[in-house]
Amino acid sequence: MTIDLIKREYRTISSISGPLIFVEKLSGGSLGEMCVVELADGEKRTGQILQLMGTTAIVQVLQGTSGIDSDASSVLPTGETARIGVSKELFGRVLNGFGEPIDGLPPIIPDEYLDINGLPMNPAAREKPDFFVQTGISAIDGLNTLVRGQKLPIFSGAGLPAKELALQIVRQAKVSEAADFAVILGAMGITSREGFFFRKSLQEAGALERTIAFINEVSDPTIERLFTPRIALTVAEYLAFEHGYHVMVVLTDMTSYCESLREIGSAREEIPGRRSYPGYMYTDLATLYERAGRLKGKKGSVTLMPILTMPDDDITHPIPDLTGYITEGQIVLSRALHRKGIYPPVDVLPCLSRLMGLGIGEGKTRDGHRTISDQLYSAYARGMDVRRLVTIVGEEGLSDLDRKYLAFADEFERKFVGQGEADRSIDETLDLGLELLKSVPEREAVRRK
Amino acid sequence: MKETRGKIYGVAGPTVLVKGMAGPVMNTVCLVGKQGLLGEIIRIKGELVTLQVYEDTSGISVGEEVISYGIPLSVTLGPGLLTGIFDGIQRPLEKIRQAAGGFITRGIKFEALDIDRLWEFTPLKKKGDFVEPGDIIGTVQETERIVHKIMVPPGQSGTITEIKTGKVSGAEYVCMLEKGKFIGLFQEWPVRKPRPFAAKLPPSTPFITGQRVFDTLLPVAEGGTAIVPGGFGTGKTVVEQSIAKFSRSDIVVYVGCGERGNEMSEILSDFPALKDPTSGLPLSLRTVIVVNTSNMPVAAREASIFTGITIAEYFRDMGYSVAMLADSISRWAEALREISSRLEEMPGEEGFPPYLATQLGIFYERSGKVRCLGTDNRTGSVTVISAVSPPGGDFSEPVTQASLRFAGSLWALDPDLAYRRHFPAVNWLASFSLYQAELNDWFVSEVAEDMVKLRGRLYSLLRRQTELRDIIQIIGVEALQEADRLTLEVANLATEAFLKQSAFSEVDAFNTYEKQYGILKSIFTFMESAEAALKRGVYIETILENPIRGRITRMKEFPNEGFSKKAEEMMRDIENEFTMLEEK
Ligand SMILES: Nc1ncnc2c1ncn2[C@@H]1O[C@H](COP(=O)(O)OP(=O)(O)OP(=O)(O)O)[C@@H](O)[C@H]1O
Numbered sequence A: 001m002t003i004d005l006i007k008r009e010y011r012t013i014s015s016i017s018g019p020l021i022f023v024e025k026l027s028g029g030s031l032g033e034m035c036v037v038e039l040a041d042g043e044k045r046t047g048q049i050l051q052l053m054g055t056t057a058i059v060q061v062l063q064g065t066s067g068i069d070s071d072a073s074s075v076l077p078t079g080e081t082a083r084i085g086v087s088k089e090l091f092g093r094v095l096n097g098f099g100e101p102i103d104g105l106p107p108i109i110p111d112e113y114l115d116i117n118g119l120p121m122n123p124a125a126r127e128k129p130d131f132f133v134q135t136g137i138s139a140i141d142g143l144n145t146l147v148r149g150q151k152l153p154i155f156s157g158a159g160l161p162a163k164e165l166a167l168q169i170v171r172q173a174k175v176s177e178a179a180d181f182a183v184i185l186g187a188m189g190i191t192s193r194e195g196f197f198f199r200k201s202l203q204e205a206g207a208l209e210r211t212i213a214f215i216n217e218v219s220d221p222t223i224e225r226l227f228t229p230r231i232a233l234t235v236a237e238y239l240a241f242e243h244g245y246h247v248m249v250v251l252t253d254m255t256s257y258c259e260s261l262r263e264i265g266s267a268r269e270e271i272p273g274r275r276s277y278p279g280y281m282y283t284d285l286a287t288l289y290e291r292a293g294r295l296k297g298k299k300g301s302v303t304l305m306p307i308l309t310m311p312d313d314d315i316t317h318p319i320p321d322l323t324g325y326i327t328e329g330q331i332v333l334s335r336a337l338h339r340k341g342i343y344p345p346v347d348v349l350p351c352l353s354r355l356m357g358l359g360i361g362e363g364k365t366r367d368g369h370r371t372i373s374d375q376l377y378s379a380y381a382r383g384m385d386v387r388r389l390v391t392i393v394g395e396e397g398l399s400d401l402d403r404k405y406l407a408f409a410d411e412f413e414r415k416f417v418g419q420g421e422a423d424r425s426i427d428e429t430l431d432l433g434l435e436l437l438k439s440v441p442e443r444e445a446v447r448r449k
Numbered sequence B: 001m002k003e004t005r006g007k008i009y010g011v012a013g014p015t016v017l018v019k020g021m022a023g024p025v026m027n028t029v030c031l032v033g034k035q036g037l038l039g040e041i042i043r044i045k046g047e048l049v050t051l052q053v054y055e056d057t058s059g060i061s062v063g064e065e066v067i068s069y070g071i072p073l074s075v076t077l078g079p080g081l082l083t084g085i086f087d088g089i090q091r092p093l094e095k096i097r098q099a100a101g102g103f104i105t106r107g108i109k110f111e112a113l114d115i116d117r118l119w120e121f122t123p124l125k126k127k128g129d130f131v132e133p134g135d136i137i138g139t140v141q142e143t144e145r146i147v148h149k150i151m152v153p154p155g156q157s158g159t160i161t162e163i164k165t166g167k168v169s170g171a172e173y174v175c176m177l178e179k180g181k182f183i184g185l186f187q188e189w190p191v192r193k194p195r196p197f198a199a200k201l202p203p204s205t206p207f208i209t210g211q212r213v214f215d216t217l218l219p220v221a222e223g224g225t226a227i228v229p230g231g232f233g234t235g236k237t238v239v240e241q242s243i244a245k246f247s248r249s250d251i252v253v254y255v256g257c258g259e260r261g262n263e264m265s266e267i268l269s270d271f272p273a274l275k276d277p278t279s280g281l282p283l284s285l286r287t288v289i290v291v292n293t294s295n296m297p298v299a300a301r302e303a304s305i306f307t308g309i310t311i312a313e314y315f316r317d318m319g320y321s322v323a324m325l326a327d328s329i330s331r332w333a334e335a336l337r338e339i340s341s342r343l344e345e346m347p348g349e350e351g352f353p354p355y356l357a358t359q360l361g362i363f364y365e366r367s368g369k370v371r372c373l374g375t376d377n378r379t380g381s382v383t384v385i386s387a388v389s390p391p392g393g394d395f396s397e398p399v400t401q402a403s404l405r406f407a408g409s410l411w412a413l414d415p416d417l418a419y420r421r422h423f424p425a426v427n428w429l430a431s432f433s434l435y436q437a438e439l440n441d442w443f444v445s446e447v448a449e450d451m452v453k454l455r456g457r458l459y460s461l462l463r464r465q466t467e468l469r470d471i472i473q474i475i476g477v478e479a480l481q482e483a484d485r486l487t488l489e490v491a492n493l494a495t496e497a498f499l500k501q502s503a504f505s506e507v508d509a510f511n512t513y514e515k516q517y518g519i520l521k522s523i524f525t526f527m528e529s530a531e532a533a534l535k536r537g538v539y540i541e542t543i544l545e546n547p548i549r550g551r552i553t554r555m556k557e558f559p560n561e562g563f564s565k566k567a568e569e570m571m572r573d574i575e576n577e578f579t580m581l582e583e584k
């Protein structure tokens, strides 16, 4: 992102609160306008006007306000909204959370500058997503199928291998997708170890030249995180709808993003919503997630896979809760399975892909896919019930049938879910499912044809 | 209409503060700033006027001009609504797409309805007739499915001095009354003002959804309200969409309020191809879509449900039965909260404004079965079915609680059922219908004499299932008495064969009452025969191994047509099978 040169300068900072500064006697500023904040020692920071009241402007400072003083620092509105310069030269590059190169290479020469907030997609212009993406992961392909243009998050817990799973999906989806596949990584508040891991894995997968990474690390400015996903998605829309790419956007960790949102909210002394996150967090997240999709008459697509960490593994926490209310399903990871050494530890019962119906069946995956998936669900749910029962009444209280379901649940977790690094075709996945279902009695599996 | 101007003093999120307006009027609309964005006056405090702006406010500067013409936020009502797709303030999204492509650019404006399109008008009144509000002066065949009735707008009356026939556009008058008053094809109506009717009528007929669990166990009356609360992914949207597809209503107004764009793209691409079960014509011909997805401006989201219900009332006034589907009312409430917090109002529970319940009540009360205005005594209805999205799936939150006060039926969705793919994931224990008693007569006379009785038996069976499941949790299935095991298995059969209904199955997605009754009756025939057999000394295993149970479960795969014959055959087979079962 570049910021153009400036004419107006205000040395009228009246107060400073958290990441916000209040600037007086500012005239002509507009909502969302970017500013340069210049410190006494000549250091330049980036600010954005969040609110205007008379001649007072509230400006959020991306790099934080530490070191800013109200006498010697000045604010210079640029007349520009937040924009990112885009071009296909971005492929293979690593940039910071604000879109500036951090790979030691010179800045790109943009074809155009785009507003990072984008515009809402017209619902009447959306093309229905219906193209199956083979991720090679049975728990996803078989039970919670991903389609192009979908937004499907991974709900993880601290220490669970969500990033590994996301990378495996990117790696394997790349193989089955066509040559016009692109990956955009928007990382917020990740550790340098994770950052390193991402880059290395993408490189090993030979996907680096198809990848653009925006990385904001833990030590980077927190307010910058509010810009990172917007920049990533703006570039994704550009590649998808101007150049016909099928773009997979991985955003991680949305929990860090939401924490930055909360920080701004409390600095503005807003009335907080649940667990002190802002009341508008649903809308704010929606303006990110809803940017996934396809457009009528356009070749490309934006598929979005946000990763978030559920605080305390609590799926009712506002971050996973609001996400689940916006996205088209969710892949949930389980600590219990992880402890059992099952990878990927996908907790299939609470998982869902709402667009599955559009991407499966004859000509897409295979006839009878839905039936297999429904039966696996029902048998596994029953097996889990029995497992719970065993802890109360012991194995003795079980009927023979119950025992079969119990055994099924174990096998299912071990073989179907716990595939490890394997890359399975959809046929392998469905055949395995059918194979496992043989152990549960025909007359019980009522939905079997 | 008086014009007044002011200057922008402040901008915060979707609200704009204005100074210097002379005589501003509450709830009237304004054009805001250089781009002429649409806004509505929502507070007047001394010289400061607050607007909620229906488009994204970024880029707005202090000092830009605001103009008000003193008109309340209104919708245009007339031919061309059906098959249409509009945003929360009735901007036509298809036209916007044609003009602007994939994304909605700011400040883009189009008339809601195509004013130049010609409609074939057939007069029903003639020169010299005296007409009053609500009288139908003529009709237009709006779609192959629906006749659009051109009514005398509320507040107008007089003797007809001229009435046209044949091709007319929305720009002209179709009928002239004395003193130069004229009536056109289009009329404007303020969205926040309920449209008038002659009288409200008590509920007496069910609103047929085609979903077994609703129609049989938890019916909603025509003109009633049902709310569908449930955590994410529990099936609210599928319920709303199934009703939009299959319900026996004349008109469907579908309001996508703060939800997903892809869901709307599904409706838009499917509805023109799907046939409505009553007429066999494409569903889109009876449907109006209002959609303000979660990423579209919140103030327009707030307006969307009022836009929707006003359109619904308008078709009601023609004498139609209208389904108004709102997905989700919680997103509307959140929009209200967001705007209220920008106004720095004193918040009530969970940050919602204290007037949340009042506002919700005003909305729900616009449902109802009515005798319409007009001298022909026609009746019409608006049935409201709204999804509620409680945070964390916790029903104790304010929007669910406030909605409960106005709901006649509660269809509570349960994540546990959804996880095991039991759909519709209705937790019948937590749900209710207040219309049952009022509809009993209808059930007895229109469905079957024992329909009400069977429903009662189903209820007790399901209650017993819960008790038995609790017992099993302590002692295990093996320790259960044989009679109880049988009851449990019959309850499980009822769950599989009756309560579960896949929205994706072509034959089963919609059930007539004939089919619902047929399945229910077969289940209880099975129960009676099985109990008799058990008493007679047949092994429970023998009963349960009999394939007839599987056949009952698969009854839902039979089409609606001729179902009662199928059911009779089934019941005969059940009885035959059981008389043949051998005793121990
Ligand atoms: N009647 C049904 N038959 C089959 N599947 C269903 C049915 N109802 C729901 N489902 C399944 O559940 C999924 C989620 O349903 P839906 O999108 O309606 O949830 P929701 O309650 O609207 O969630 P949200 O609040 O997040 O919008 C569907 O995509 C579908 O797979």
Ligand SMILES: [Mg+2]
Binding pocket: B236, B237, B238, B259, B327
């Ligand atoms: Mg929904």
